[in-house]
Structures are given as C-alpha cells and as structure tokens.
Amino acid sequence: MATKNTSERFDTVDWDEIAANAPDGNGTSTRAYLAALGLLAVLFVYDLVVASGEATFAAVGVSYDVPLFHWVLAFSLLSFAFLGLLPLVRNRGHASANFAGIVVATGAMLAVIIYDGIYLANAVPTFSAIGWNYDVTGLDYLFGFSLLVFAFYAALPLYQNPRMTSYYWSEFRKNRPAMVSLVFLAFIFGVGIVGPLFINYPEAEFFRKYQPPVFATVSMNFVLECVGQQANGVCHGTWDYPLGTTNQGRDILTMIIYGMQISAKIAFVTTLIAIGVGTAVGTISAYAGGLVDEVLMRYVDIMQSFPTLILYLLILYIFGADLTLFILLLGFFSWSGTARYVRSNALAKSQEEYIKAVQLSGASLYRIIRRHIIPNTASSIVTDLTLLIPAFLLAEAQLAFLGLGDSEIASWGVLISVGRNDLSFAPWITLAPGIVLFFTILAFAFIGDAALDALDPEAQAEAES
Amino acid sequence: MTERPLLSVRNLKKHYPITQGILSRQVGAARAVDGISFDIAEGETLGLVGESGCGKSTAATSIIRLEEPTSGEVIFNGRDSAAVSADATNDVTKFDDAQLKAFRRDAQMIFQDPSSSLDPRMTVGSSVAELLEVHGMSDKQRRRDIVQNLLEDVGLSASDYDRYPHEFSGGQKQRIALARALVLNPDLIVADEPVSALDVSIRAEILSLINDLQEKYGLSMLFISHDMSVVQDVCDRVAVMYLGEIVEIGDTEEIFTNPQHPYTEALLSAVPRPDPRRKRQDIELKGIVPSPTNPPSGCRFHTRCHRVIQPDEWDLEQSEWRSLLNFRDGVVEESLDVETTREMLRTGPADEDVDVADARLRAELREEYDLPETLSDQQAERTLSESLDHLVEGEYGEAQELLAEAFVTPCEQEEPAYADHGGGHRSKCLLTNDQASLQSAPSLKND
C-alpha cells in the first residue's frame, strides 16, 4: 500500500483552486463530431443517389470516385480522432490505462490499414515488406479491433482489480465443468487466432483424397493413393493427416484450425457489434424515456420478429455469399435482445440508492452510465453472450450446411457440409468439425452457468447473510 | 454575524402528475409535498418525522434537487459556497447546471439502505473518491490520501480503501456512506432514515458518530425519520409531517414535553418512556388513511384525529364521536360493504328469521366501527339507528345523505392556520388556533 500522506484532509481542500484548473467539458467536440459525421453521411448519400454511376466529385470537376473502402476509412478516422485522440489529448496525464491503450493500439492499426489500403493499394500481401506472406483482409481488421476492445475493456480490468478478480475466480473455480470449458475455449480461440498466421491453408491434393484419420481405416476403393500402410484392401491413417483428408485431399486438422479462426471472428466481431449497439440503444432508451423509449423498443420488437434469414438470402442473391457480410448482418440484427436486457437492467439499477448517490455527487449522465450502469449490467451482458455466441456459430454452420454459406472459407459448417455426401464411408470429414463445434457450444453453456453464479456478488452476499 | 439560516425552505411543493392514456393527459396529481416551510440554522439538526408515505423523503430529495420540486423556494446561504456567488440567485430550485454542480459540494445526502447505497462493483474507496474526481481533483494519489484519512475518521481503516461493499457489514457500509457524504466538506447533510435499516444494537454507534462529526465540522443536518425516539437523541428541532404538510414544528424538548398537535401526540405515545411517572396512554389512530392524491378537506388529519372537534349540537364521548365519523366516512366512501358482512354472518340455513338476521347485521356493523350499542347522545343515536336501518334495507344513498348531513366536524370545513406557541414552536390544529395550548383544550372525554 502506498504511504499515507497524513496532511491531506478532506476539509482543507481548496475547491476554488481545483475548479479553476479543471478541464472543461467536451460538449463542443461531441457537437463537432456529430456535424462531421452528418456531413460524411450527406456526401455518401449524394454519391449513392445523385452521382451514382459517375465519379463522386464530378460536379466540381474532380474526377475522383470515392470507393467504399475510402468511405469506411474516412468514417473510422473521424471517429478515431473525435472519440479517441481528442479526449486522450485533453485528459493527458490522467486518462485511464484502458483508454490510452485502446487509442494507441487502434491508432497503430489504422496506420497499418492506411499503409495496406492506400500505399500498397491491396496489390501485395500486407506484410510482404518484412517478408511475411500474410495478407490482412478487412474482416481481419475488424477482428483485430474487437480483440483490442476485449483486451483493454475485459481482460485488463480483471488485471487491474485483482481483488474482485480473485473473488470471481474463486467463485468460478467451484464449477469444474466450467473450468474445463474455459481451458477448451481458450485453446480453440488461441490456436484459431495464432494458427492461421503460420500454417498455410491446405492445398487440394486430389490424389490424396479420403485419407482416414490416424488409427482409422478406409477401404482402398475410395482412396487413390494411400499415404499410410495398405493391407487387405484397406488404407490406414497416418500422422501426416491426423484427422484425415477431405474429398479434395485437404488436411482436415488444418482446415479445423482455420475454422477456429472463423469461429473466433464470428464470435468476437458479431459480439462487439451486438453488445455495442445493444448497450447504446438500451441505455439511451432507459434514460431518454418517453417517446424515444417507445420508438426504440417498438423497433426492437420489429427486429426481433424480422426474418433475418430472408434478408440474408436476398443479400446472398445480390452480393454473393460472403463471411464479412454474414458477420455484419448477424451483428446488426442480433442486438435486440441485448438492448432489452440492458434497458430493463438500467431501469432497475437507476432506482438503486448508489445511482442516486452518484447523481448527487454531480457526476454527468455519461459518467453514471459508463462507470456505474454498464459495469453493473456487465454480468447480465456476459451471461447473455454465452447464449448469443453459440447461436451465432450454429447459425453459420446451419447456413453452410444448407449450402448458403461462403464456400470459399474453411468454416466448420462448410467442412461439415463437404463431408455429408461421403458420410457412408468417410464419416470423419463431418464428424471431426462437428464434434469440435458441439464441444465449443457445450463449453459456452457451462461457462454461462458458472459466470452467472460468479458475477453476482450481491446475490452471493445476500445468500450468505 | 447576520442571523441568516443556512437553509430556508419556503412553501415547497412536489406533485407527481398522474397521467392517463397514450397522450399522457394529466388526470390528477399526488401531492407528496404540499407547501412546507422551515429553516435550518448553521450547525443545527432539524428532524423531519412522520409515517411512511407522508412525503418526508420526497421533501428531502426535492430540497437537494435530486428531484425537481414543483414550486417553492429553497434558499441556501452556504458559508463560502461557490454555488452562491454574489450576483447569482441563492434559490436552489433555480440553480443552473454549473451552480447545481457547485451546490453538490455544499449539500450531500445519506441514504437509508446501506446494502444498496454503494456500487457493488467499485471498491468503497473509489466510490468515495469518485466525488473528488467528479469535482475536478485529477491527482489520484491525493484523492486516495484524503479518502484514506476520512475512512479512519469514520472508524474504519485506511486499508479498507481497496475492499468491496460486500465485504462490509451494514453498519460499516453506513460509515462509508457517511464518509462519502462528508468528502466534499459540505455545509449540509440530508440523512434519510440513516439508521432505520440497521440492527438495533449498532444504531447508537452510528448516531453518535453522526453527532461527533457534525459537531467537529459544524455541519447542519436535515434528519429524516419515522422514529420519534431516534429524533429525540439527534435533533435540535423537530418538524412533524403529515400528508405533505408540516403540522407542528419546534424545539425537540418542547415537542416532546408539550406537543401542540394531536398527531404529534399520537406519535409520541408510541415512544417507550423511561420515566414511569409521565405515563402516556397509547393513542391508536383509527379511521381512513387518506391518499396524497386526494387529501381531505379542512385539516388533513381529521379522518384519523382522536381529538377531532365535536360541534356544539352533539354531546358524545370523544371516542364515540371519532367512531361515528369513521362510520360516516366508511359509508360515504363506500368502503363499508353491507352485503359482504351479511354474507359472512349467514352461517345457518337461509330460512332464518329475517328480523333476527337484520339485528345481527346491525350489531356487527356497530362492532366493526367500535360503536357502542347506544350512543351517549340520544339525538345522535336516533340518527345512527336510522342510517343503519337504511343500510340494512339496502338504501345506501339515503344512509349516505343522512350521515353526511348530520355528523359534520369543523375540522373538515375549516383549514387550521399555524398557531405560534413562542420560541419558534408552531402547530396547525383548530384546537390551538388562538394560541391556546392543546393540553388546556377540552380534554379527551374518555380519559
């Protein structure tokens, strides 16, 4: 513990001096941000509606047609400047580590995006300059950003509050299946995030199709060239392909690792969008009340009954199957539950005396929501997540199984559907990813259960007293 | 020094609109606080007492502007308040945002329930230090030092800074809440039932801590409670609230020894007295508890007052008069249900003699309202029997008319004004209107 300076007493504080040095509010910058966003939106609509088909600025004689990438980049830079950089500079010296961290890291990522998209113009793999042959895609950047948010606003706070963390941990540890699940998921997502960076996507080797997993066998009738031992007309599996190969001779283990990354992307990005939008809408609805509340909640009603599948089919028809589109769609159509959750929780919490006490301290509404309402809603958000994420993963697998997925990618769902025609003699193609998917979903269920118990100190304290 | 009170509340009102339908048309209002006025001097503690629902908590939150008051003034004269600079208003209800934020440094509040008054996801230290941060103290170490010192002042240890609310007992949490209220060095603290949620055994501790701190830092306090005995220990003056109004206010000693309002009398009768010589009879308040949406006319206490005034035309025992009025109110407000009572009485076969059944019903109705078999005033008895006959016959309207016309108390016709009993002791009852003492008023006839 820090040494105590006994001369510092509450009744000797000179508040006038402090008030004189206090940084002023950020009302103007919010207004500037909204104005800039508005301008961007107007330009975008103009581009779409009026100047469709010709260069955006043709009317003023500049033959520069703004591509979608530049629109997105402009939006990101604007948001970064006003929501990240500006507050950071204004509060320099006493900004929280979380905020400083995410702003700096996001800044670095934006720099890479600009380098990648404008300097290299997406012509060569992003890191070819340092001899690394990995091309980063737009979805990767989104994924990266959601990982950053997770690191600075979920992982780092746990480290910063060791007391609370160890309390949660001791509660959580009581649940053994949840512990196993946690290890399993950490493995899945860890390997999924890192693996594809270093392992090449498996090539199609037609002659090596239908290799059985190690210790398993398949009749030679189906195999062109058996890598392992052949005996009595059966081909034995080898450690070259521990989980066997597909009908195109791709290594299933590597495919599953790639699938892990896709699952991780779905889980993180969709969650970020759903939680972000859901929390924003939920708190606005709860605090604005009246007509705003009414309109937002009716919209949520509509969205909850909206047939997302049909919308997806429509988009599939227009743009073709694409994982990024799928993730965005899923994210932007699944926040309704979270919004409801957060709203009712925020309403309940705002009646608590501690919220009244904070109001009475003179804190701004933003601070009340950010520092008190959201952290106190976090436990229900986390439990909500453990239901949402498996649903996302299943949705992807189902669509892929129906042949409606992005067949370019190696998601588990795609792999499962690839194997379904060969189920009779090569069941491993479907079973291996199917089992991984099954355990992943099961793991979320266990963790959700344990998290619900661990994250609620109030309920615990009441149960003990 | 000028004798300006720190806080002057003038005719403060807080009405909650009751709306209906999709367009939120206002159809009425719950008059939770309906025109209260009082002063709190520097260093003084004023107790605000009353039963739950009388509007005392609403008064507190309106004064401190946690809720916007409907009308009235709250004049604040802080010692060197930043909110009240020379040229600006000192009416809290008219403060703008900047003034209001500065006012938060002058006035803080302690809440009733320690288990919900601290954010469960924050260390108690940062809960307290947050106020310093909100008001611009950006030096983290300094905040920590101040709060650690303060935690020691309220009887905890500096190392408690990093602990979470669930690690503390109710009494300790209330100490932390006290630290939070103190940390901005306010002039005024509003304490809303600060000990009523605590175990009886630790109440005294917390109360004496509050007293000590108040003395040490010259705090003024508005102390809200439903418990007269707590108020007696802590408060310099007491204001008694009933249904949104202050019915009596005065020095604690005065109020306790010489109450000038029947409601105060009733509240005091429930306080356990250590002194057996001054036995006070337990006064039980009967009658309809009115709602703030529709307060009774005249004196708001008349529906329950045990001293409710009898007009000269009747000569009844006071308790009979009270029961008679309750009976009248029951019939007029239709809370008395003759048919249900009749059903309840019908135990035997249906072919019972009708006259006998009716007699039983009459007796039961009297019983229900504590009315004796015959009233002490014959004229009144006649009217009562007649109205009972109407009720038994099912002629509800006639009974209503008859009772409403015959039994009327001046208390419901005339709103009493405040009577001054000297030394700032005022009360609002017709019996004391011309500075007469309540004790010298025609005594309760059933004594």
Ligand code: SF4
């Ligand atoms: S005015 Fe009448 S009803 Fe009101 S307190 Fe006095 S005696 Fe009771």
